[in-house]
Amino acid sequence: MSPQDVEDSRSAARWRVEDHGWKELCPELPDEVIALLASPVVVSAETVRTPPPPARPVRMLAPAPPPRRRRGRQRRPAALAR
Numbered sequence: 001m002s003p004q005d006v007e008d009s010r011s012a013a014r015w016r017v018e019d020h021g022w023k024e025l026c027p028e029l030p031d032e033v034i035a036l037l038a039s040p041v042v043v044s045a046e047t048v049r050t051p052p053p054p055a056r057p058v059r060m061l062a063p064a065p066p067p068r069r070r071r072g073r074q075r076r077p078a079a080l081a082r
Helices: 003-009 031-036
Strands: 013-019 041-047
Touching: none
Parallel strands: none
Antiparallel strands: 013 041
16 A cells, blocks of 8 residues: 555545533523533534645556467478479
C-alpha cells in the first residue's frame, strides 16, 4: 500500500462532538426531568470540500506480440531429378 492510497482512503467528513446542557437544547423541560436525564451530547458531521487529488497518468499498454513458433530443423525438399 502506498502513501497515496492511504491519503485517498481518508474520509471527506469532519466530525464534531459537543457537550450541551438541556436548558440550551430544550428550555421548556422542567428541572425535575432534567435531573433524571444524562447530559446531552451533540454529534455533527460535515463534508470537507477539498480539491480532488491530481489525476494519475493513464498508461496505455500495447498488446503483446504473438508468440514466435520455434521451428526445428526443417529439411528442404530434395531437388527433383529431371
